[in-house]
Structures are given as C-alpha cells and as structure tokens.
Amino acid sequence: MPRATGKRAAAAGTTALPSHMMIANSIYSARRRRGLTLAQLAGATDLDKGYLSRVERGQKSPSISTLLKIAEALGVQVGQLFGETTSEEAILVIRRDEHIDMKSDEQPGMGLLQAILPASNRRRLSLFMIEPGQEVNSRAADHPGDETVYVLSGALVIDFPDRSVELREGDCVHFDGHLRHDIRQVGRAKARALVIIAQDLSTRSED
Known part of the structure; x- marks a missing residue:
C-alpha cells in the first residue's frame, strides 16, 4: 500500500491528517506489525477483504462497530486507531x-x-x-x-x-x-x- 511521500509527506509534518486518513494509517501499521495479510484480517473480522483495502487507503470511513472488530483482531485499543498514545507517566510499574x-x-x-x-x-x-x-x-x-x-x-x-x-x-x-x-x-x-x-x-x- 502506498504511503505519503514527497510533498505529501512534507505537508504531513505541518498539517494534521484528516481523521479517516489517520485511522487508515493506524490500521495499516497495526496490521503490518501483527504480520497479518488483508485476507487474514478479513477472516478474523468477518469483513470483506476489498472493503478493508479501501479502509486502509482512506477511501472508506469505518463505523465504530467495525473499528471495534478491527481493533480486537489487531490486539490494540480502539483509541490507538485514532492516534491516541499512552504517555510514560500514565503507567507506573514498581518492582x-x-x-x-x-x-x-x-x-x-x-x-x-x-x-x-x-x-x-x-x-x-x-x-x-x-x-x-x-x-x-x-x-x-x-x-x-x-x-x-x-x-x-x-x-x-x-x-x-x-x-x-x-x-x-x-x-x-x-x-x-x-x-x-x-x-x-x-x-x-x-x-x-x-x-x-x-x-x-x-x-x-x-x-
């Protein structure tokens, strides 16, 4: 899947991505980290492979219920698909x-x-x-x-x-x-x- 390059990448450094593109990039990145193909993700979520491909390209905006299915299959919190991150200070481990x-x-x-x-x-x-x-x-x-x-x-x-x-x-x-x-x-x-x-x-x- 093509990622933002050249002028688009430069623009991304100064301008926030639209929410559907942020979700698209998050799903793509999480799927790659899990080592899953689109077909495997489709099987785990009961969603159409072509639909998932369009979601990852930012051509479709998934519903919350669909995002919940995708997040569960990818082993992430749904908030992470919206670009949310957890700060180091938010979790304290004491040995x-x-x-x-x-x-x-x-x-x-x-x-x-x-x-x-x-x-x-x-x-x-x-x-x-x-x-x-x-x-x-x-x-x-x-x-x-x-x-x-x-x-x-x-x-x-x-x-x-x-x-x-x-x-x-x-x-x-x-x-x-x-x-x-x-x-x-x-x-x-x-x-x-x-x-x-x-x-x-x-x-x-x-x-």
Missing part, C-alpha cells in the same frame, strides 16, 4: 525491590511497614504492606483522606477510640483516616495486610 522500608523506632511492634506506592502530590492513592505485630502502638495514627485495610493472611484488630474491629484473611475495612486508629495482630499466625490511603490532592503540601 518488588523498589519497595521502601518505613519501619521506625516509634513502632516497636511493627514487623513490616513497606511503602509499595508512596504518597505523591501527583497521585491520590498510596499503598503499603504491613505486618503489625501484637503490641499496641502508643501513638495511634490519624491522617487526611480515607483508609482501606485488606487482610492478606492471619488476623488483626483495628482499635478505634470507641470500638475495635477484628479482621481475618480476606476481610476488608474502610474508614475516615481522621479517626485515630491502631492496627495489631491477634493470634499466633503472622498477620499481613495491604493498606490503601486515598487523599484529596488539594490537601497535600507541595514537595
């Missing part, structure tokens, strides 16, 4: 060896306190892994935002000012982070939990 140990002397009973997804002025969520131990912390926590605790193993108790909540493996609790609370293990088995804290970004100070 196991990048977890941050946050245990301090002020938490003598805490077996493990790791920040998996640390707090940031650019993120609402932060994620921690804890093994609380059996001792009650003399300085109960409180913080802005909401907190969710999900028990991965063992059993633990969360002490609030006027009540205590016991959680076992698979249990979850959600509460206002402004409530003073302390988390401790119950029983002999080591307890491990995920703690998710969600804050309004406007309440955070600048780094």
Whole structure:
C-alpha cells in the first residue's frame, strides 16, 4: 500500500491528517506489525477483504462497530486507531525491590511497614504492606483522606477510640483516616495486610 511521500509527506509534518486518513494509517501499521495479510484480517473480522483495502487507503470511513472488530483482531485499543498514545507517566510499574522500608523506632511492634506506592502530590492513592505485630502502638495514627485495610493472611484488630474491629484473611475495612486508629495482630499466625490511603490532592503540601 502506498504511503505519503514527497510533498505529501512534507505537508504531513505541518498539517494534521484528516481523521479517516489517520485511522487508515493506524490500521495499516497495526496490521503490518501483527504480520497479518488483508485476507487474514478479513477472516478474523468477518469483513470483506476489498472493503478493508479501501479502509486502509482512506477511501472508506469505518463505523465504530467495525473499528471495534478491527481493533480486537489487531490486539490494540480502539483509541490507538485514532492516534491516541499512552504517555510514560500514565503507567507506573514498581518492582518488588523498589519497595521502601518505613519501619521506625516509634513502632516497636511493627514487623513490616513497606511503602509499595508512596504518597505523591501527583497521585491520590498510596499503598503499603504491613505486618503489625501484637503490641499496641502508643501513638495511634490519624491522617487526611480515607483508609482501606485488606487482610492478606492471619488476623488483626483495628482499635478505634470507641470500638475495635477484628479482621481475618480476606476481610476488608474502610474508614475516615481522621479517626485515630491502631492496627495489631491477634493470634499466633503472622498477620499481613495491604493498606490503601486515598487523599484529596488539594490537601497535600507541595514537595
């Protein structure tokens, strides 16, 4: 299939392509990356090979339902056919060896306190892994935002000012982070939990 060359290519550097041509080029490029022929794409989508050829040449504008079929067959998101791209900042991968140990002397009973997804002025969520131990912390926590605790193993108790909540493996609790609370293990088995804290970004100070 001929691509834009010469004066057309130069013009493309300064002028946005019409949407149907952007879609045409995206489908053509994605099909080539997948190593599919037009006949194979036609078979995977139940669309006519000649029709697909005209789509790739910008001579036909496919409907949304047709684009969904094509995107599925090509293994791409339909937005990619419209030229949408995902920025590097949009997806954050944190490896196991990048977890941050946050245990301090002020938490003598805490077996493990790791920040998996640390707090940031650019993120609402932060994620921690804890093994609380059996001792009650003399300085109960409180913080802005909401907190969710999900028990991965063992059993633990969360002490609030006027009540205590016991959680076992698979249990979850959600509460206002402004409530003073302390988390401790119950029983002999080591307890491990995920703690998710969600804050309004406007309440955070600048780094």
